[in-house]
Amino acid sequence: MPKPFKFLQQKKSLPPLLKEKDERPLSHSIEENEQTLQSIYAHCYDVVFRSFYIGGERKALLIYIEGLVDVSEMDDNMLSPLMEASALEFPEVVDLIEKKVSVGSVQEVNTFSDCISEVSSGNSLVLIDGTPKAISVGLTKWKSRSITESDAEVVVRGPREGFIEAIQVNTSMLRRRLRTPKLKLKTMEIGKYTKTQVILGYIEGIAQENLIKEVENRVQRIDVDGLIDSGELEEFIQDANYSPFPQVLSTERPDVVTANLLEGRVILIVDGSPFVLVMPVTFFSFLQIAEDYYARFMIGTLIRWLRYTFLFISLLLPSIYVALFTFHQEMIPTDLLISVASAREQTPFPALVEALLMEVTFEALREAGLRLPKQVGAAVSIVGALVIGEAAVQAGIVSSPMVIVVALTGIASFTIPRYPVSISIRVLRFPMIFLAGTLGLLGVIFGIIAIVIHLCTIRSFGVPYLSPLAPLHGDELKDVLIRAPWWTLNKRPRLTGERNTFRQSLHQQQSPEKRG
């Protein structure tokens, strides 16, 4: 790493933060246990300690966190049966629970640390006098957002539901789409304080073992105090962090995740984040959307090419404008040259400065429009359209062709369906403009070559970023350059689905049966 970036390097002597566990076992005396737990949960008003007697004789203690537990269910199915039961009838705790507690998810707990994690995740804990064991009863229920349509990935045709923050709801959406025990969802926990649940999902028999192992290893090695969103996790596990391009796909749509699982990819769901991570991915995954596959294949292909075209416009249009109008005037049609020259007659800045100025302004407008409360958002667009668009041109500060170029570039960048890549392209636009303004088209070509070389070097979990284009794999291009009809897409992508090559039987195009 070059010196200027040295501060980014981790110091090796950093002590491991976490994972000190209170492995003490529970004691036989319920008073002792209560004291210990009380001291652990000191100053936590939302943790409820409720003492009661089983069958009016044996002392028991119920601990739960208010707001995370379904209280009425707990009363009906646990508290009242236990209180009514005769303690002498059931000397063993296990018996008691098996016969009296009418709740599905019940678990025995032996240590304090397990107690804490059970209570923290919303289960109710029952301690009984005379046994060094506690019973965790899964009666969790808390408020969560209802399932709505994804805002970031809108489709005209296709399923509308999107993931939400609650991880159980998200996994249920996946399980509903993949009704097979082969869908594996392994749970992990990250964060000393947040104890965020992270679920690793894959389809057994399709996803490659070493890929699953690699993802699992990377996630498990993460040692942090808190994990809030899947975006954080993405940065911890992705391969080339110093690249402007994302190497992990994040999506809000369960249908996208399902399709990726079927192609042999691995997913990570983070509790509290509606964005599910999919890996490994290629550059082209970011330019394809679910609707390509739901629309008719010709339409899908055309839309895909529209997107590719506008990807280049978004990256190159301002730089080509600057390069042509400052270095290669002979390449512009005469009439256009004269009309632009006349528009630029009164503007004070060189084309390069003008382009940078306008692009920055546009980015600022976009960002402002995005962050402002919805009620104020309209004001921004008015200011943007009127002041920047019209007034600036009339005042002779910028030329109108430049405004057109910036507007076109802006529209082009919105046609890139995945936000992270759209941002990368926007960022790369600025060095490109600068190169165009200093070296002309030569600079633009340098820039393109540098970007292509960079894209060729990136790998996402072992998969080359530009595959199947580089390294070339002709057969797979039919899902990249075009969207081939479904009945020709017989194979899974080679690099992720090699274990289980065929996804469907051959010759699936159905037609009327031929009569003999």
Added chain:
Amino acid sequence: MLSFLLHAKKISLLFLILSILAVVQSGCWDRVEIEDLGIVLGTGLDKGEDNQIRLIVQLAVPTEMGGGPQQVGRGKKPTFTVIGTGETVYDALVDVQRQFSDRIFFGHNRVLIIDEELAKEGIAEYIDFFVQHPQPRLRALVIVSKNAEEALKTETSKDLSSSQALEEIVQLLKSGIRVTLKDVFQMLRQEGESVVLPWVQASDNEGEQENVQVKGAAIFDGDQLIGTIDFELKKGLLWLRDEMDLQSISVNPEEADGYITFHLIRSKTNLLPSIEGGNWKITVEIEQENEIVENQTTLDTSTEKVQRELEKDLNKTVEQQIRKTLEKVQKEMKTDAFGFAEAFERKYPKRFAQEKDHWDEIYPEVEVEINVTSRIRRIGMTTNQVGKLPKEVKEE
């Protein structure tokens, strides 16, 4: 190992710095903002005093040409003409640059107008600049004019500049020979072939709308202008050069009074050379397709017989046009404007190489046989003239 890594780091850092410096330090040196360009639309070459060259440069005034904010225009002329003199074209260009504030930019030069006086002395040496220098485009049209300066200074009614007008007349209407700089070089290179350029003139008639118009063709011998031919004679030239386009042919049929006018749809000319003993001969095969656009006669053009007759008349008319031109160009001017030399060289490369030095003597004696095949493809919306009563129409 570690030191090697450190070394690699240093090198990569050095490389980074150097590449940034390369961009920052070297960049911009040939950067020109377009508003600082003097965009040349047309160039004229004229003879000056003391064997000097006069370079007439027509520059665009973008703000007057429209496209920008409305208030910029000041109602002045959309073009601006600067004249420079010098020993060579570039000398003259430097002289022009001295008189003009913006950087002269030849990348959009559309026409090169050569003055007749200069053309008579030969154009090869002056045209050299336009290939040697990277800026001028080889697609610029080359035109000969009686007075280059006047042609460039003419204000045209519709187009913004006379250069544009000339380009459009010559190029889009195709009513003349279309020759670009590139073509001129190729013609000059071709042994024995003469340059033929469109010949234009600024209209000088009193009271007429000021304009530039194509008058005919300028015929060169080698690179020297030896004469001009008018529109009538130019037709034959175009037939022989296979450049005929946008042509109307009027025929006066023997059987009836008045004319029938044809519009040429397409034509193809083949020059077939043959040498028998010492007898050099060219057979001109012309195939043309026409449609009837006007009928002044009483003939019913829908009948096949009439059509056959008309086709024969067409053949004759075309042959006459060609004969007239041959008389003037081949016999009088004795210059090969039709590409006969090339045709012979292609078919008889060895023989031609032997006789090359005598080509000037052979050429005027080349026998020309003309075979025209005309076809009437369409007869238009009516079969006979609308004004005539049906009974007047001749029934065959």
